[in-house]
Amino acid sequence: QHKFWETQPVGQFKDFGNSSLPEGPIEQPTPLSEVKQEPYNLPSLYEWTTCDMGSDEVCHEVYVLLTNNYVEDDDNMFRFNYSKEFLQWALRSPGYFSSWHVGVRVKASKKLVAFISGIPVNMRVRDQVVKMAEVNFLCVHKKLRSKRLAPVMIKEVTRRIHLENIWQAAYTAGVLLPTPLTTSQYWHRTLNPKKLIDVGFSKLGDRMTMSRAIKLYKLPTSTSTPGLRKMELRDVPAVAELLKNYLSRFIVAPELNNEEIEHWLLPRENVIDSYLVESQVTHEITEFFSFYTLPSSILHNQEHSTLKAAYNFYYASTNTPLHQLMNDALIIAKQKDFDVFNALDVMDNATFLKDLKFGQGDGQLYYYLYNYRLNPALKPSELGLVLL
Ligand code: NHW
Ligand code: EN5
Structure with missing residues (x-):
């Protein structure tokens, strides 16, 4: 076999x-x-x-x-x-x-x-x-x-x-091999309904017209969380600490030192976007989120050749509800002209996916370890790992 x-x-x-x-x-x-x-x-x-x-x-x-x-x-x-x-x-x-x-x-x-x-x-x-x-x-x-x-x-x-x-x-991998640490699902938040439908990424449902879809997925033009800004080099130690504490709740997660936080999370144009919340009073960094840019080629379409997709990456929240932060992530991704915002049901993602109008995709992502047994298998919500 x-x-x-x-x-x-x-x-x-x-x-x-x-x-x-x-x-x-x-x-x-x-x-x-x-x-x-x-x-x-x-x-x-x-x-x-x-x-x-x-x-x-x-x-x-x-x-x-x-x-x-x-x-x-x-x-x-x-x-x-x-x-x-x-x-x-x-x-x-x-x-x-x-x-x-x-x-x-x-x-x-x-x-x-x-x-x-x-x-x-x-x-x-x-x-x-x-x-x-x-x-x-x-x-x-x-x-x-x-x-x-x-x-x-x-x-x-x-x-x-x-x-x-x-x-x-x-x-x-997207294929089932011996044997997964966990099985996760892809979810997709439509940002540009017209294009997603035109290229066959999504379909208009039974009672859904194009104009109803456009209305359903409409987002505010500006973010809602006070103190939200782009991550900068000076934020590295604070973000490292914040993420370390957040990831400690999962059974499997990477340990990232300051150098790795700088590499993986400092914004790079068309590669990685990271935002954080700095308290206006104490100047503490209390939340952050990030997403990476991974377009897909559209294989058989006259009109469009690439689908611009953002993928949810690492985040941490302490004071702000996660769904509010992620809603701001969607607003920023929309402003940056992404067509779709993708996420897996790992970490605490399941707590916001439905509320924020993500729909389940047709793809699964299986996670594996080589030469390390863990039993029983984990729930995706017990996993604090995102691979590119
Ligand atoms: S998953 C993305 C993998 N890439 C693609 O899907 C691209 C398109 N496909 C291809 O290029 C992310 C080919 O179809 C590939 C297979 C190359 C996938 N992982 O050469 P054969 C990653 O990159 C097994 C692992 O004839 P092929 C993660 C398959 O089960 N194994 O097939 C990569 C069969 O073995 P079996 C996979 O279609 C993790 C054998 O390959 C696999 O011409 C790698 C057939 O080989 C996959 N995605 O080429 C493991 N797909 O036992 C790292 C197929 O079932 C492990 N197979 O007979 C850790 C290593 C480091 C350890 C350090 C201590
Ligand atoms: C290693 N890092 O299948 C990764 N993507 O759902 C390698 N589906 O985009 C392994 N089929 O569901 C990667 N639209 C494994 C994933 C490979 C790529 C993959 C799936 C993930 C995907 C889309 C398009 C499907 C096109 C037909 C999909 C539906 C979206 C819809 C939006 C509106 C609400 C309902 C859902």
Whole structure:
């Protein structure tokens, strides 16, 4: 059934729900000298390459591969279109290893035809902090699918991660594999109903006309929370503290130091937006929220070629109701011309999704850990992790 995943240190379907298996690492680390020193073998026409994402040329090659071959929805109407600036942000995070940015080229032409990446993260699981990799952007060119290239790429990135003495990983996928830490749902808040309907992202329901839809999704033109402003460099320590306290409520969540907060949350145009609330009286930072920019290519439409989507990222609230903050996030995203605001039902998101007129999407996102057993599986609301 899963010829590759059956061989890997992940929870297996046959053990699902067996709570007598101990929590923690599934297999123990080996001495580094026993980690395979040479890359895995590729079919003879292909070769490994380490992608230097600091090079505009290499970054462009990764961008083109993903633009044409990365994740699509179930009906192949939309394909993620991560920007180059986004990929550099996502992959060159504090402590990153270039060796974890793994490509495959055709030997003869040097064309980049596959990619997989990891970045390091300190992940807290209950009260243990484990150094892990976050694995993302696994992609095999459409013409090379179903040739069992993906397992070789996963083994190769695993080997390179092991060489840095890291033995666990976190990853997400839209497909069901052995076995999810949690299963989450995508939700979508319409900002531009006309365009979403025109491109087939959403449909007018039975008793819904275009003008009723436009009215339903209308938002105020300005935000409602006093003291709301963009995050700045000087806010890093306060935001770090605020997020640390907020994420402590979840069973699995990253631990982000000041350097990581600066990297992941300081606003970058067309990549990441972060806003916070500073008390007019005490100048304390009491709330913040962020969203990232991830457009999708629209695959078969004459009128429109990209869907501008904002994705809910990390946030923390102490004094202001979460639905009020998120309503302000929607207002800002609308002002910035996003067509849709997306969120998962992780963290406390389920408390505002329905009230703020998000609708359930047709996509699921499964979360996984590699070489770490946790049982039973979590509810999405017990998870404090958002991957890009
Ligand atoms: S999820 C997005 C993945 N990318 C896409 O969906 C892009 C479009 N699709 C493709 O490019 C975010 C290909 O279809 C891919 C598979 C490359 C997906 N995760 O080569 P074969 C991530 O990037 C298994 C894991 O013939 P293919 C997270 C599949 O179950 N495994 O297929 C990445 C089967 O194994 P099985 C996946 O279609 C996390 C085998 O691959 C998978 O030509 C990676 C078939 O291989 C997926 N998304 O290429 C794991 N999709 O056992 C990281 C398929 O069932 C683990 N498969 O026979 C941690 C590593 C680090 C550890 C450190 C200690
Ligand atoms: C790794 N970081 O399926 C990520 N998206 O719902 C990799 N659906 O956009 C894994 N099919 O429901 C990613 N519109 C897995 C997700 C892959 C992409 C994906 C889904 C998520 C999506 C849209 C479009 C569907 C088009 C037909 C969708 C309905 C919105 C509607 C708005 C109004 C109220 C009801 C819902």
